[in-house]
Amino acid sequence: xxxLNDITLATQVAMFGNKxxxxxxxxxxxxxxxxxxxxxxxxxxxxxxxLAQETFLKAYTHIGQYRGTSxxxxxxxxxxxxxxxxxxxxxxxxxNSEAPVEGVAAASSSLFAINFSLKTxxxxxxxxxxxxxxxxxxxxxxxxxxxxxxxxxxxxxxxTVKSHLKRGKDKLANYLRQNGYDR
Amino acid sequence: MDMTxxxxxxxxxxxxxxxxxxxxxxxxxxxQQLPQQxxxxxLLRSRLALSRLWTVSCILVAVVLFVMMRGWELITFGxxxxxxxxxxxxxxxxxxxxxxxVGGLVCVSEVVRRERYSVI
Numbered sequence: 001x002x003x004l005n006d007i008t009l010a011t012q013v014a015m016f017g018n019k020x021x022x023x024x025x026x027x028x029x030x031x032x033x034x035x036x037x038x039x040x041x042x043x044x045x046x047x048x049x050x051l052a053q054e055t056f057l058k059a060y061t062h063i064g065q066y067r068g069t070s071x072x073x074x075x076x077x078x079x080x081x082x083x084x085x086x087x088x089x090x091x092x093x094x095x096n097s098e099a100p101v102e103g104v105a106a107a108s109s110s111l112f113a114i115n116f117s118l119k120t121x122x123x124x125x126x127x128x129x130x131x132x133x134x135x136x137x138x139x140x141x142x143x144x145x146x147x148x149x150x151x152x153x154x155x156x157x158x159x160t161v162k163s164h165l166k167r168g169k170d171k172l173a174n175y176l177r178q179n180g181y182d183r
Numbered sequence: 184m185d186m187t188x189x190x191x192x193x194x195x196x197x198x199x200x201x202x203x204x205x206x207x208x209x210x211x212x213x214x215q216q217l218p219q220q221x222x223x224x225x226l227l228r229s230r231l232a233l234s235r236l237w238t239v240s241c242i243l244v245a246v247v248l249f250v251m252m253r254g255w256e257l258i259t260f261g262x263x264x265x266x267x268x269x270x271x272x273x274x275x276x277x278x279x280x281x282x283x284x285v286g287g288l289v290c291v292s293e294v295v296r297r298e299r300y301s302v303i
């Protein structure tokens with residue numbers, strides 16, 4: 001969807017409360033937003049859908065703040081990251097975020113139209129990373145954002161993003177080699 | 184042959200980049216959860232009310248100034264001047280009429296456009 005179309009739809013929602021325009025936005029962008037949460041939660045479908053729903057509700061109530069300087073997807077990803085960050089902070093008391101996640105939540109997830117073994121490999125590999133590393137890695141290698149865009153979304157200096165990317169990639173490469181993925 | 188780190192990561196993520204998440208009723212669930220109106224609309228409505236108040240204030244000031252400065256005398260003087268000038272340019276009367284009609288149409292379309300976009 002082009003930037004002009006993004007702005008037109010956002011204006012329709014903000015000015016006229018046009019729900020059909022918002023329906024179009026959700027339909028267009030639900031896949032990348034839910035994919036973002038699935039990779040952050042290592043395949044937990046229910047949690048991902050709850051967080052994605054919260055993201056779109058926040059987008060609806062704050063649509064007037066979208067200025068059209070970035071794409072609507074980048075703006076939604078920024079909200080999604082904040083929603084995930086808030087969720088993670090609220091859960092921090094229960095889970096130690098520094099430790100690698102023990103299990104891959106839903107490798108059998110039916111949402112992704114990719115094969116089972118890739119899903120298992122992907123989530124298992126991402127489970128080796130810290131939250132920030134995982135966020136930066138998936139934003140760059142799956143969603144295709146540049147380092148500057150990632151820094152803007154996660155509100156970190158570009159140097160910090162580069163460090164997370166470097167450490168994350170090293171960890172992933174080591175993990176993949178140890179598991180015979182290089183053969 | 185050993186794979187480089189980048190090749191390993193590319194192998195893992197290349198297919199993941201293509202993956203699409205099926206809607207499976209997600210959009211419908213979101214639409215059912217939407218509040219009656221977005222938080223921005225009351226703000227917009229108050230801005231429009233302010234804008235209308237400003238317009239009415241300007242019109243009132245214009246009317247008061249018109250009366251105080253005897254605006255009708257200025258208009259009469261202007262019309263007389265125009266009549267004199269028209270005598271001089273009577274050959275171009277059709278052109279002037281066309282310009283007047285076009286100018287009027289532009290004004291009307293602008294008023295209609297503004298009305299359409301001010302409706303919530």
